Amino acid sequence: MPIFEYRCKACGTKFEKLVRGNEKVACPECGKGRLDKLFSVFGVKSGEKFTPSSGGSCGGCSASSCDGCR
Ligand SMILES: [Zn+2]
Incomplete structure (x- = not known):
């Protein structure tokens, strides 16, 4: 489940x-x-570090579905 x-x-x-x-x-x-x-x-994280940020970039995102890093 996502x-x-x-x-x-x-x-x-x-x-x-x-x-x-x-x-x-x-x-x-x-x-x-x-x-x-x-x-x-x-289920399982890929090992990427996710860095919470309120800035323009969102660190751990590798997906195109992320609005934070476009
Ligand atoms: Zn709110």
């Missing part, structure tokens, strides 16, 4: 969410749905 890590664009809260199907994800702090997807984990 676990996605998100960062809220509104308040900057980072959280992980297990997403099933097209479940809607919202920030647990402010309830808003404008999120950056940071990282996805499929």
Whole structure:
């Protein structure tokens, strides 16, 4: 099951969410749905170091699905 890590664009809260199907994800702090997807984990991490950052680059992301490093 894919676990996605998100960062809220509104308040900057980072959280992980297990997403099933097209479940809607919202920030647990402010309830808003404008999120950056940071990282996805499929069971085992590849050994890349994930560096939490609120800056422009998101360190450990190697996927094109990451909005933080485009
Ligand atoms: Zn938020």
